[in-house]
Amino acid sequence: MTDATGRRARATFPDVPGLAFGGDYNPEQWPRETWREDVRLMQEAGVTLVSVGIFSWGLIEIREGEFDFGWLDEVLDLLHDGGISVDLGTPTASPPAWFFAAHPESRVQTAEGTRLGFGSRGMVSPSSPAYREAIVRIATALAERYAHHPAVVMWHVHNEYGAPVSEDHSPASNDAFRAWLRERYGSLDALNDAWGTAFWGQHYEEWEHISTPAATPTIANPAQKLDFHRFSDHQLRACFVAERDGIRRHSDLPVTTNFMANQHGGCDLWEWAQLVDVVSDDHYLVAADPHPEIGLAIAADLTRSVAGGAPWMLMEHSTSGINWQPTGVAKRPGEMARNSLAHVAHGADAVMFFQWRASRRGAEKFHSAMLPHAGTDSRVWREVVQLGADVAALAEVRGSRVEADVAVLWDYESFWAQDLEWRPVDDLDHGERVRAFYERLRADGLTVDFALPGHDLSRYPLVVAPAQYMLRARDAENLTRYVAGGGTLVVSSFSAVVDENDGVHPGGFLSPLRDALGVDVEEYLPLARGTSADIVWSDGSVSPADHWQEHLRLAGAEVRATYAAGGGAGLPAVTRGSHGAGHGWYVSTRLSADALSGVFRGAYADAGITPRPRDEGLEIVRRRSDAASYTFAINHADHDREIAIAGTDLLSGETAGSFAVPAGSVRVIRHDLT
Ligand code: GAL
Numbered sequence: 001m002t003d004a005t006g007r008r009a010r011a012t013f014p015d016v017p018g019l020a021f022g023g024d025y026n027p028e029q030w031p032r033e034t035w036r037e038d039v040r041l042m043q044e045a046g047v048t049l050v051s052v053g054i055f056s057w058g059l060i061e062i063r064e065g066e067f068d069f070g071w072l073d074e075v076l077d078l079l080h081d082g083g084i085s086v087d088l089g090t091p092t093a094s095p096p097a098w099f100f101a102a103h104p105e106s107r108v109q110t111a112e113g114t115r116l117g118f119g120s121r122g123m124v125s126p127s128s129p130a131y132r133e134a135i136v137r138i139a140t141a142l143a144e145r146y147a148h149h150p151a152v153v154m155w156h157v158h159n160e161y162g163a164p165v166s167e168d169h170s171p172a173s174n175d176a177f178r179a180w181l182r183e184r185y186g187s188l189d190a191l192n193d194a195w196g197t198a199f200w201g202q203h204y205e206e207w208e209h210i211s212t213p214a215a216t217p218t219i220a221n222p223a224q225k226l227d228f229h230r231f232s233d234h235q236l237r238a239c240f241v242a243e244r245d246g247i248r249r250h251s252d253l254p255v256t257t258n259f260m261a262n263q264h265g266g267c268d269l270w271e272w273a274q275l276v277d278v279v280s281d282d283h284y285l286v287a288a289d290p291h292p293e294i295g296l297a298i299a300a301d302l303t304r305s306v307a308g309g310a311p312w313m314l315m316e317h318s319t320s321g322i323n324w325q326p327t328g329v330a331k332r333p334g335e336m337a338r339n340s341l342a343h344v345a346h347g348a349d350a351v352m353f354f355q356w357r358a359s360r361r362g363a364e365k366f367h368s369a370m371l372p373h374a375g376t377d378s379r380v381w382r383e384v385v386q387l388g389a390d391v392a393a394l395a396e397v398r399g400s401r402v403e404a405d406v407a408v409l410w411d412y413e414s415f416w417a418q419d420l421e422w423r424p425v426d427d428l429d430h431g432e433r434v435r436a437f438y439e440r441l442r443a444d445g446l447t448v449d450f451a452l453p454g455h456d457l458s459r460y461p462l463v464v465a466p467a468q469y470m471l472r473a474r475d476a477e478n479l480t481r482y483v484a485g486g487g488t489l490v491v492s493s494f495s496a497v498v499d500e501n502d503g504v505h506p507g508g509f510l511s512p513l514r515d516a517l518g519v520d521v522e523e524y525l526p527l528a529r530g531t532s533a534d535i536v537w538s539d540g541s542v543s544p545a546d547h548w549q550e551h552l553r554l555a556g557a558e559v560r561a562t563y564a565a566g567g568g569a570g571l572p573a574v575t576r577g578s579h580g581a582g583h584g585w586y587v588s589t590r591l592s593a594d595a596l597s598g599v600f601r602g603a604y605a606d607a608g609i610t611p612r613p614r615d616e617g618l619e620i621v622r623r624r625s626d627a628a629s630y631t632f633a634i635n636h637a638d639h640d641r642e643i644a645i646a647g648t649d650l651l652s653g654e655t656a657g658s659f660a661v662p663a664g665s666v667r668v669i670r671h672d673l674t
Contacts, residue, residue, distance in 0.1 A: 011254050012278050013311060013349065014153040016048045016085050018395025021388055023353035023370055024316065025050035027075045028059050030357065035075060038357060039082035041371060045381075046388025047084055050356060051315070052076070053142075054089035054159050055121065058096030061138055069145055080151035087256075088152045090142060090243055092135040093159040094121040103130035109170040111214045116165070120363075125168040126235040127176040132242055140246035147251035155255040156315075157243045160282060161236040162266030167228065169212045173235075177212050180231045194501045195223040219421045223501045229416045233268050240275060256280045258315040261306075262299040268412040269306040270452055279307035282316035282354070285339065287329040293636050296339060297619065298438055300346030302410060305450040309401055313350035314343040319380050320368035328366065333379060334664040337387050338634055341666045344394060345621040345632030347402045351391050393650050394668060400625035404449035405609065406441060407460040408434065411452055414470035417502050418494075425526045425548070430467035433492055437466040439593035440600055445612030447621055457482045461607040468495040470502070476512030483516040484580030488607035490599060491517060493548055493588050494524070509550075510586075517584035518557030518577025525549040525567035533566030535573040535589060543595035545573070550588035557586070560602065574599060582606075615641050618661065624673075631669045635661040647671035 014020060022042070027035050042050070053060070053072060062068050079086055100107060100118045106128035108116045116123045124131050139157065146152050185191040188204055197203045202221055204210055213220040213228050244255045254277035259269055261281045273279050281303040285292040303312050319336050321328035331339070340351045358369035370384045415430045441448055441464070449460070453475035457463050463482060468491065471479075476496060483489050496513045498504055505511050509521035525548075527533060532546035538560055549568035557577035563569050568588075577584040583606040587599055604611055614620055617637025623630045630650070633643050644658040647669040659667050 010252055010277050014049065014085065014087065014254055014278070016153060018048075019344065019348075019391050019398055020049040020313065020350035020352065021391045022047040022049040022084070022356070023051070024054060024355040025052050026055065026355060026357075026359070027052070028056045028071065029359055029361070032074075034357075035078055039078055039084060041376065042084050042356070043082055045370065045385050046392050047356075047370075049085045049087055049153070049350065049352065050079065051087040051089055051156050051352070052079075053091055054156065055091055055094050056089075057091035057094060057138060058098070060091065061096065061141070063098055064102065064134075065137070067141055076146065076149050076151045080149070084151070085153040086149075086151040087154045087156045088142065088146055089156040090135070090139040090158060090247075092138065092157070092239070092243065095124050095131065095134065099131075099134060103128065105170065105172065106131045107170070108165055108168045109173070111167070111169055113169070113214065115170075122164045125170045125172055126232075126239045127168060127170070127172040129172065132239065135239060136242050136246045139243040140249065143247040143250040147253070152253065154253050154278070155244075155247050155251065156280075157240055157247070157255060157257045160258055160260055161240060161272075162233075163260065163263075166236060166266035167212075167232045169214045174211050176235060177228065177231050178207050178210055180234060181210060181227065182207060184227070195221055195227075196501070196503060197221070222417075222420045222422075223503070225420055226413075226417050226502050230413070233266060233271070236267065237272065237275060240272075244275065254278045256313065256315070258282050259303065259306075261302045262286075262295060269302070270412065273306040273308070278313060279303060279310070280313035280315035280350070283314065283343065284316075284318060284322055287322075287325050287327055291636075293338070293342060293619070293634075294435065294439060294442065296342055297346060297442065298435065300343050300348065301404075301448050302450045304347035304402055305410070307347075309347075309449075311349035311399060311401075312347055313352065314340070314348040315350070315352050316354040317343070317352075318368050319353055319370055319372075319384060321366070322368065323364055323366035330368070332664075333383070336380075336383055337390060338636065338664065338666055340387055341390070341632065341668070342619065342634050344391075344397065345402075345619070345623070345634065347623070349398050351387070390651055396628075396650070396670075397623060397630050397668070400623040400628075400630060403447060403622050403624055404460075405446040406462040406464065407449050407451040407457055408438060408441070409453050409463065409465040409468055410434065410450040411468060411470070413500070414468055417498060418467065418469035420502065424524045428494055428548075430469070433466040433590075436591070436593045437464050437490075437492065437596065440596040442619075443593065443613065444600065444604075445614045445620060446609070454478050457487065458485060460487070461609055462488045462490070462603060465489065465491045465495055467492065469497050470500065471496040471498075471512055472500050473512060476516075479513065480516040480579065483582035483584050486581035488583050488585070488603050489516060490585040490587065490603050493550060493590065513584070514555050516577065516579050517575065517586045518555050518579065519552050519572070519575045519586050520555060521550045521588070522553045523551040525551055527566055531566070533568070533589075534564040535561040535591075536564050537561045537574075537598050541598070543591060543598055545589040545591055545595065547590040548588075549573070552586070552588055557584075560585075561598065563589070576602060576606075617641070618643070626673070628673055629671045631667075631671065633659070633661045633667040633669065635663055635665055638663045643667070643669075645669050645671065
């Protein structure tokens with residue numbers, strides 16, 4: 001493959017047949033005899049790709065600069081002989097004991113000043129110069145040795161950047177933070193202005209006096225904290241880039257690092273996705289969630305969106321229970337396959353697990369695996385083997401794209417800013433709001449792409465902003481242009497409040513969207529904890545609302561619902577504005593997914609969208625290639641469903657004009673387009 005300039009273009013997916021199937025493989029935890037059995041059982045399960053070496057730094061570079069590749073050579077050869085490809089890890093999430101002994105200053109320092117010790121993982125400062133040097137050495141050494149090994153098809157740098165800690169207050173971090181701030185602001189005047197240091201007497205005259213926001217008597221400067229969050233993410237990315245570039249000196253194979261899209265935390269995945277050749281994600285069901293399949297769908301849609309719609313890899317999920325949540329609920333029969341195929345429905349071209357063989361020792365021995373402690377005479381193993389066959393049957397789906405109907409805004413920086421302290425109430429939860437709006441769209445049969453407020457949104461008839469607390473002026477202009485151009489925008493409460501430095505917009509709350517929405521906010525009126533206040537729609541119907549109200553000031557919008565009680569009694573609660581050729585809806589209180597139907601009925605009409613309400617529990621997602629469309633029908637409910645789509649079910653081979661979707665099962669119906 002060459003690009004327009006004649007150079008070899010880097011592949012954006014590992015060279016394996018069809019959809020990749022496999023998981024993390026940690027042979028270093030097992031005697032050599034087990035390796036042969038592993039390869040045989042991998043073949044039995046249809047495994048095509050395993051991630052190797054993610055935590056084996058100390059066994060590869062046994063002393064600084066002294067490498068022992070013997071065992072890894074042997075493992076890679078065995079895998080290759082068995083027809084299994086390798087996603088080769090760089091083991092930098094867990095530096096060896098010798099590294100910390102030689103460089104104790106590289107340990108992470110907490111905000112309270114505690115240095116974190118060896119004997120876990122992820123305990124190293126991304127700003128440590130010694131660490132930076134060491135990761136480039138090991139990544140480059142691995143690439144040099146294995147770039148042309150026939151088993152190796154891609155690189156897996158590090159593991160889950162930002163986990164378990166993303167922030168570090170060590171002296172190295174302080175130095176790097178100051179350098180980053182100099183670069184960002186250029187002058188102390190600009191920094192003092194952006195951080196609002198006139199408040200509480202925090203003015204700076206010397207760069208040297210600035211530190212990371214370590215423990216303070218009461219809350220620290222919010223703009224400083226927000227910048228520290230950005231800086232911390234930047235430092236992690238710099239570590240990734242250093243390793244990636246070391247690898248690229250020797251190898252053209254695609255490079256990835258595994259994201260955690262369902263954690264709204266440390267890493268801005270829009271930025272990260274620009275740096276990898278292929279996006280990959282780890283997803284673990286939240287056991288306490290009564291509908292974990294919705295959290296899964298959100299994470300998968302987000303992963304696809306940051307990948308720009310390109311196929312991505314599900315790098316890790318679990319076959320059954322996990323050991324790091326309060327209760328590691330075991331998956332019910334069929335649930336693993338539903339989870340795996342739901343990821344594929346939402347755009348994954350790989351189904352991988354943590355991990356191949358359950359560990360006998362160490363922190364994760366109670367975590368499920370493809371090959372459980374119980375061995376092959378087990379439900380999990382039988383389901384894994386069946387799933388391997390199902391994934392193989394979907395080979396032709398590879399490369400097809402998900403068709404989305406609407407965009408929902410997902411802005412990490414805004415989430416980080418909203419999570420700072422001392423908001424009007426302390427439990428304004430962006431994740432909860434995104435989920436409520438997403439659930440409404442999903443119940444209406446619509447597929448969601450996520451986007452940033454600065455993206456070109458013109459291809460979406462409807463854009464929803466469930467939690468856009470921070471909104472840059474230029475992004476507000478983009479949204480306003482989108483509406484003027486004929487788009488329909490739905491915005492939820494406590495949005496467009498601050499600029500990129502967590503400073504309230506000069507025109508007041510919501511003012512940057514005043515033109516687009518025809519309304520702004522005079523005052524926030526949070527409801528006392530535990531109270532609620534209904535809203536009354538213009539047709540007289542009533543919906544429950546709770547938690548939050550706002551005193552809206554109309555600037556051209558029509559009122560669609562008013563508050564029936566609370567501090568806002570009689571005031572507008574939901575409005576619809578018109579701007580140019582489009583419309584802007586504003587929802588100033590907390591509505592459940594059900595109550596939001598009152599908003600979306602109108603917004604769909606404005607956007608020209610016909611909702612396709614589905615039977616409860618039946619998820620329908622469509623992928624499309626030039627030749628065919630693939631309708632994934634996933635029945636999460638405990639009763640049978642029916643779908644009226646003609647085609648061939650790739651999983652059963654059946655061709656029909658409509659299909660039963662039995663309780664808990666999945667259909668993938670191919671429909672030819674030519
Ligand atoms: C992931 C991690 C794996 C393993 C897994 C267990 O977050 O990348 O190494 O710890 O969790 O669920």
